[in-house]
Amino acid sequence: MVLHVPEPMLAAPVAVLPAAGVAYEAKWDGYRCLLARHCDGRVELRSRRGTALAVAFCDIAAAAQRDLPEDGVLLDGELVVWHEGRLAFDRLQRRMNRTAASVVREIREAPAHFVAFDLLHLAGENLMPQPYLRRRERLERLFAEEGLKPPWTLCPMTLDRAEAERWVHEWAAADVGLEGIVAKKLDQPYRPGARAWSKLRIRHTTEAVIGGVTGTLTRPTGVLLGRFDASGRLRYVGRSTPLSAQADRQLVGQLEPAAADHPWHGRSFSAGWGSRETLSADLAEPDLVAEVSADTAVDAGRWRHPVRVLRVRADMVPQDAPLFGGE
Structure with a gap:
């Protein structure tokens, strides 16, 4: 008898575990x-x-x-x-x-x-x-x-x-x-x-540097995040989910266009893990730090799933964020 391999059953995300009958x-x-x-x-x-x-x-x-x-x-x-x-x-x-x-x-x-x-x-x-x-x-x-x-x-x-x-x-x-x-x-x-x-x-909060945005610098819809490595180079670590109204307000007027020495000039950004679709992105000067909520799926220093921006950390400079490959 030949077994038929079906599509897998899947799970939908929830914020709280169901309490009974599971x-x-x-x-x-x-x-x-x-x-x-x-x-x-x-x-x-x-x-x-x-x-x-x-x-x-x-x-x-x-x-x-x-x-x-x-x-x-x-x-x-x-x-x-x-x-x-x-x-x-x-x-x-x-x-x-x-x-x-x-x-x-x-x-x-x-x-x-x-x-x-x-x-x-x-x-x-x-x-x-x-x-x-x-x-x-x-x-x-x-x-x-x-x-x-x-x-x-x-x-x-x-x-x-x-x-x-x-x-x-x-x-x-x-x-x-x-x-x-x-x-x-x-x-x-x-x-x-x-x-x-x-x-x-499982999620935890941490910080990363805003190195670019989806949308435009004046009307960002999401952010591209990086961290500096030990040599001082900004490395890409992932992108955010769509910004909340609060996070969007915090970024208005704060983003500056990237200078010629921005290390991400010429690179493309994937719309998702395993996807060939690329994002339309504007690079920004890496001056702002964002506090994000991220899950535990990390590949070679990068978040595999989009993270959620909680707030802009005006009290921090980019060097205060964890190094690339850190927490």
């Missing part, structure tokens, strides 16, 4: 992945957008052939790499579109793990119509019966909201790359493509 799971900084071990021995790894990942993660594919039931299994989960004390998203990226020798080197230096959080198909039975709690029970039983060990990891789950909130505070303090909590209704079936789970991201 399970709380860790949200990982990795690649979302649906993994199928077919009855004929073939293994499929598919990203959220349907990209084939089995070549880049041939170590996980080989482990699936070796460890998972031969009568067919379909798992939903996350590919992660733990490196130097935290989750390392950049080490996942290094495997993509690389030579076989490069992938082998990455496997040796930074092996991947598959964190399983849902069981969608097992031994000819389609489990997606079943409620979440029943699927979770079957997933836990699969791990126990098959004796699954690394690279397989069972996603932590709790039914206790207070414990989930404690996880958020502990992970934020430890800064290990866990992104937050996903809440899933206990009685909910798996709905491919539906954004029907909830996610709460």
Whole structure:
């Protein structure tokens, strides 16, 4: 029997965790992945957008052939790499579109793990119509019966909201790359493509230098942010979400056009991670510091998701902001 790999079920952002009738799971900084071990021995790894990942993660594919039931299994989960004390998203990226020798080197230096959080198909039975709690029970039983060990990891789950909130505070303090909590209704079936789970991201406040804007210098709609590295060069670290009315007012009349020595002249800015769309941007003299709210997803010193500008820090000079690669 050939398993059909569906679109993944998705989560919508929330500001507060739902309080009743849900399970709380860790949200990982990795690649979302649906993994199928077919009855004929073939293994499929598919990203959220349907990209084939089995070549880049041939170590996980080989482990699936070796460890998972031969009568067919379909798992939903996350590919992660733990490196130097935290989750390392950049080490996942290094495997993509690389030579076989490069992938082998990455496997040796930074092996991947598959964190399983849902069981969608097992031994000819389609489990997606079943409620979440029943699927979770079957997933836990699969791990126990098959004796699954690394690279397989069972996603932590709790039914206790207070414990989930404690996880958020502990992970934020430890800064290990866990992104937050996903809440899933206990009685909910798996709905491919539906954004029907909830996610709460871990966020912290910090500062960065405004090096440019989207919109115009007189009517900015968002800001492009940078930090100085140890040599004094302004490095791009990310962009903001649309500015609030308060932040927009604070910037009116404060932005000066960039001088000829601005280090970002000639570069383009992506509209989003993995997107080829570029932003229309005006560069500004890097004189202003913004306090921002950011999540924990950081790649090589850059925020992967847009940050929220809280206010302009008129009491700070650019050198007061953390260095590139800092907090």
